[in-house]
Amino acid sequence: MSFLTELEDMEENEKVVMRKVQKLGTSSMIITIPRSWARKHRISVGSLVSVYEDGDRLIISPNNEGSVLKATFSTQHNNVCKHAGRIILCSYISGLDSIILYSNRPFRNDVMEKVSEVVEKLPYTESGLLSEYEFVINFKEKPVNVVDTLLIYGRSLSSLLSKLAAHLDGAKLIKSELESNYEEMKFYSYKLLRLASKGHGQSLNEEHINRLLAAAVGLLILTNDSLYKFAIDLLNLSDFLDNEEKERIKFLLQLLEVSIVASTSSINPPSIKKEEEAYWKLKAILELENDLKDIIANTSGTFGYLLSTLINIARIINNVEETLLCYSIFSKYSD
Incomplete structure (x- = not known):
């Protein structure tokens, strides 16, 4: 019996699907492979698969050695x-x-x-x-999920934002704790880049979707580095802020925290609504750029510098959210 790799859809959440045996040539017969299974195991036309008998069953499995x-x-x-x-x-x-x-x-x-x-x-x-x-x-590979790991990464970023806000309230953040948090996020960024490249667990090896997720990961890494630099500056400069300025910075940090959590939690299941909500949280920071000149003229130089840095970080996060919005759209609506 010969085998033809023709990709077709498997109904959502179905583990057993019926396939019609078809004739090929004069004596051979074929069946088709469900497209979702083929995507998950990176099977394409020309790939080798293992086909073996198990009692009355014929079992098809990916040829892992070849991959x-x-x-x-x-x-x-x-x-x-x-x-x-x-x-x-x-x-x-x-x-x-x-x-x-x-x-x-x-x-x-x-x-x-x-x-x-x-x-x-x-x-x-x-x-x-x-x-x-x-x-x-x-x-070595341990079974992990791309979107779950991305969610953890987003939580790590939001945790740092929360700690910075608490620092302005008097809960001092020491540099060693900051560096530990940074190394943890860098660890997750490496893992996410690898997972995005391999497309494990979510059929993300489809070219466009995989690229979108990888792009979002890259932008989150930029966010990580920029936020780390901002955190160092805040630790060094917070004593030069008055109480009102501290409260304003604290509020903006909380907006960033909520926005990141909303955005990175919207990818499993894909949620366009959550990505849009994340954007509206972020918009309050981005719109401050229109009044930046007047704000700097009426506040301390330290506040103006920190505010400008936060606006730049918000721009990067906005690109993350735009990319994840595209990911949600592709995941939900692409054939």
């Missing part, structure tokens, strides 16, 4: 040695399953130190010598 993504790098190149850490990080983020470093001589200690430093920071990553001249790094 392993590997790369090899020779440490004989100076740039490979110089950027070994970056190579591993980029391989992880871009969705590779394994990379091998090889050489015609024993590995240099400084290269191994760079490799070990990065490997220790990446989740579910194993490494070791295959031989005296080959070193392998395997990125």
Whole structure:
């Protein structure tokens, strides 16, 4: 019996679907694969699948061995040695399953130190010598969900905003706690980029939807870095604000917090309404730009600087929300 990979729809939430056996040529028969299953397992025309008998059943499963993504790098190149850490990080983020470093001589200690430093920071990553001249790094997978992880990332950002608002109320935020929060968010950003590249769990390997989600992740990383810089400035400059200015900054931080939570929680299930609500929260900050000159003229220089920084952060978050709005539209309405 031959097999033809023709993609068709599987009814939503259905685990069992009926397929009509059709004739192909003079003696062969075919059935079709549900499109949702094919997307989930990254099956396309020309892909190999495993077909085997189990009693009266015929079972089709993805050919996992054929889907392993590997790369090899020779440490004989100076740039490979110089950027070994970056190579591993980029391989992880871009969705590779394994990379091998090889050489015609024993590995240099400084290269191994760079490799070990990065490997220790990446989740579910194993490494070791295959031989005296080959070193392998395997990125193990744990079943995770892209949108759930994105939600956690959004909560981490909102948590930092809440802590900054509390700092203005007298609950001092120490620098070590801030740096710990930043490293945690950076960890999630790496994981999200990898998940978005591989499209696990939500059939997100469809080209357009995957790109939208990856773009949103990239913008959230910019938000993370900008917010970290703002947090450092706030810790250093908050004593130069009067009470009224502190209350105004605190209110704007709370608007950002609500907006981020609303936006990142709207993707499972996709909600256009929540994305629109997130935008209206953010709009109150963006509209301050029209009056920025007058605000700066009537407040302290410190407040004007912090306000300008917050408006810039709001612009980035607005792009995140615009991108996730497109994601929701594609997820709900694209065929």
